[in-house]
Amino acid sequence: MYTGLISIQSSMIKEYGGSNLKKFLDSIEQYIMAVGLTIMTFITVINVFSRKVLHLSMSFLEEITTIMFILISLLGAAVAARKGGHLGLSVFTDFLPKKYQKYVALFTWFVAAFFCYYLVRYGFVMVAGEYKLGVTTPALGWPEWIFGLTVPVGGIFIFLRYTQYTYRMFKAKEVE
Amino acid sequence: MPIAGVLFLSFALFLFLNVPIALSLGASSIIAMLMAEVPLDLLPMSIYTGIGKFTLLAIPFFILAGNTMEKAGISDKLIDLANKSVGHKKGGLAIVCVITSCFFAAISGSGPATVAALGVIIIPAMIKSGYGKGMPSALMATSGGIGVIIPPSIPFVVYGAIAGVSIGRIFVAGIIPGILMGVALIIASMFLVNKMDIKKQDKASPREVWKSFTDAFWGLMMPVIILGGIYGGFFTPTEAAGVAAVYGILVGMFVYRKINLKDLFNLMYESALQSAVVMFIVACASFFAWFVTTQGISEMVSEFLIEASGSKYLFLMIMNIILLIAGCFLDAISALYIFTPILLPVALKFGYDPVLLGVVMTVNLAIGMVTPPVGVNLYVACGISKISLKEISLSVLPFILASVIALLLTTYVPQIALLLPEILGIK
Numbered sequence: 253m254y255t256g257l258i259s260i261q262s263s264m265i266k267e268y269g270g271s272n273l274k275k276f277l278d279s280i281e282q283y284i285m286a287v288g289l290t291i292m293t294f295i296t297v298i299n300v301f302s303r304k305v306l307h308l309s310m311s312f313l314e315e316i317t318t319i320m321f322i323l324i325s326l327l328g329a330a331v332a333a334r335k336g337g338h339l340g341l342s343v344f345t346d347f348l349p350k351k352y353q354k355y356v357a358l359f360t361w362f363v364a365a366f367f368c369y370y371l372v373r374y375g376f377v378m379v380a381g382e383y384k385l386g387v388t389t390p391a392l393g394w395p396e397w398i399f400g401l402t403v404p405v406g407g408i409f410i411f412l413r414y415t416q417y418t419y420r421m422f423k424a425k426e427v428e
Numbered sequence: 429m430p431i432a433g434v435l436f437l438s439f440a441l442f443l444f445l446n447v448p449i450a451l452s453l454g455a456s457s458i459i460a461m462l463m464a465e466v467p468l469d470l471l472p473m474s475i476y477t478g479i480g481k482f483t484l485l486a487i488p489f490f491i492l493a494g495n496t497m498e499k500a501g502i503s504d505k506l507i508d509l510a511n512k513s514v515g516h517k518k519g520g521l522a523i524v525c526v527i528t529s530c531f532f533a534a535i536s537g538s539g540p541a542t543v544a545a546l547g548v549i550i551i552p553a554m555i556k557s558g559y560g561k562g563m564p565s566a567l568m569a570t571s572g573g574i575g576v577i578i579p580p581s582i583p584f585v586v587y588g589a590i591a592g593v594s595i596g597r598i599f600v601a602g603i604i605p606g607i608l609m610g611v612a613l614i615i616a617s618m619f620l621v622n623k624m625d626i627k628k629q630d631k632a633s634p635r636e637v638w639k640s641f642t643d644a645f646w647g648l649m650m651p652v653i654i655l656g657g658i659y660g661g662f663f664t665p666t667e668a669a670g671v672a673a674v675y676g677i678l679v680g681m682f683v684y685r686k687i688n689l690k691d692l693f694n695l696m697y698e699s700a701l702q703s704a705v706v707m708f709i710v711a712c713a714s715f716f717a718w719f720v721t722t723q724g725i726s727e728m729v730s731e732f733l734i735e736a737s738g739s740k741y742l743f744l745m746i747m748n749i750i751l752l753i754a755g756c757f758l759d760a761i762s763a764l765y766i767f768t769p770i771l772l773p774v775a776l777k778f779g780y781d782p783v784l785l786g787v788v789m790t791v792n793l794a795i796g797m798v799t800p801p802v803g804v805n806l807y808v809a810c811g812i813s814k815i816s817l818k819e820i821s822l823s824v825l826p827f828i829l830a831s832v833i834a835l836l837l838t839t840y841v842p843q844i845a846l847l848l849p850e851i852l853g854i855k
Contacts, residue, residue: 285696285701286696286700287696289492289699289700289703290696292485293489293673293674296671297670300670318480318481318482321484321485322476322479324704325479325703325707326708328700328701328708329707331704332708337701337705338448338451338705338708339449339802339804340448340449341446343801344445344446356445360446360448360451363452363455364451367451367454371454371471377472403476404472
């Protein structure tokens with residue numbers, strides 16, 4: 253849906269050079285997302301091939317695709333947070349003078365922190381429950397809690413990236 | 429009902445304060461749940477299952493397929509083909525703009541992507557030929573909306589997942605309404621072009637047209653593979669999206685030779701990122717929708733709508749007005765999650781086909797992409813032509829009017845959408 257929008261919005265925020273750790277984290281995110289989508293795509297096509305040509309259903313692979321999908325979606329949401337790439341309604345806040353814009357970002361940070369707090373807290377409750385009950389996935393029989401872990405971990409990433417984005421907004425104004 | 433009030437007011441407050449739509453939906457639902465003392469244990473599971481639907485997997489694949497074909501240079505080739513075929517007519521470039529949008533829509537499932545891919549070439553060319561400054565951007569932005577009506581379409585996939593209707597059927601149902609909207613836009617442009625002084629182009633020879641056709645051939649095959657594959661029973665819509673993506677990669681790497689391994693990595697990363705932005709909205713919106721449904725809020729609004737409208741025709745009119753207004757402030761995906769649980773029961777009560785409802789909602793939301801203030805297509809078109817949102821907002825009015833006429837026809841003449849799936853026998 254929003255192709256093109258991310259690049260437009262991200263260009264508004266200047267990227268600042270970071271430490272090696274930050275660069276490492278950025279590239280880890282990039283690798284997981286790119287490799288994740290590649291694997292998802294090829295598993296899906298191989299599945300069609302094996303079913304139609306070899307008459308062999310490998311539908312259990314769908315579980316791997318689905319979990320990767322959740323992983324790259326939450327990780328990507330974090331990356332988009334860092335880049336200011338999430339779609340919002342800026343038409344009213346645009347009327348505010350420039351020096352107040354950072355407080356708009358701060359408000360978003362509060363909302364993000366509020367949302368992520370509950371996502372992470374109850375995410376770990378869910379994971380703990382799955383671990384205790386020893387729930388396994390229906391097709392592959394893998395422990396469900398490993399899959400469930402994507403939610404709280406994704407929540408932590410989203411929170412960290414929003415913090416980073418907001419911090420940069422404040423720093424950018426001071427430079428001016 | 430105080431809970432509903434808290435929910436919608438906090439959502440509106442967050443939205444107007446520029447909190448991203450996804451976070452606004454998620455956070456306002458949490459606030460309302462705390463108020464209603466509903467346990468929040470289901471929040472992570474709702475996010476997890478909201479994304480983890482096999483059907484929705486089509487979204488990253490279609491985004492990837494569109495990006496790949498774009499990177500392979502298919503937009504130039506489609507524009508070239510359309511230009512050689514109709515470019516010599518008066519107002520030819522306006523027709524080229526609409527026709528290529530229809531074709532590109534059959535490769536990509538996204539409105540802004542269509543505007544971004546085609547606009548960079550078409551908008552400057554139209555300005556240069558004397559179409560004025562605002563009209564080309566406005567036409568391109570509106571034509572881009574066809575991207576979500578002609579299959580493949582991300583909103584159709586999302587609606588199918590929410591309403592539980594066949595994605596194959598709704599895909600086919602979108603074809604004629606999409607073309608109808610294209611025709612409406614061409615007619616509107618012809619009225620505008622009449623007053624303009626436009627440079628005419630030379631007519632291309634049949635041989636040149638044939639050459640352009642063979643150049644664009646691999647791109648034109650994409651919709652054939654997607655739709656043919658689904659209707660031939662070879663694969664599901666999700667698998668079709670995956671096959672289309674791999675087809676795009678193979679064509680880009682080995683036929684057009686525009687994509688190397690490093691490009692492929694970047695394509696994968698960018699597409700994953702774009703789909704993540706959509707999926708984060710899907711996750712939060714499905715949580716919001718789940719809360720609204722379980723609290724009986726949507727049921728309450730549905731019953732109110734049934735009583736207030738009384739008849740199918742009035743209901744459809746009210747629905748269109750609500751959705752057109754909502755489209756000014758919301759993106760298509762969150763609007764689908766918020767309104768489908770409310771509108772679907774009313775539509776069923778009045779005997780309105782759920783597939784048709786999905787098409788009509790999507791056409792509404794396609795128009796929403798060009799209604800300011802939140803008009804994603806407008807932003808992209810403004811970014812390309814460097815004109816202000818105010819300037820384009822005026823130029824886009826005649827095209828919005830034309831689209832609304834196409835919308836009303838689609839709403840009230842069910843055959844426009846439903847005849848094709850009927851003829852093809854698609855359930």
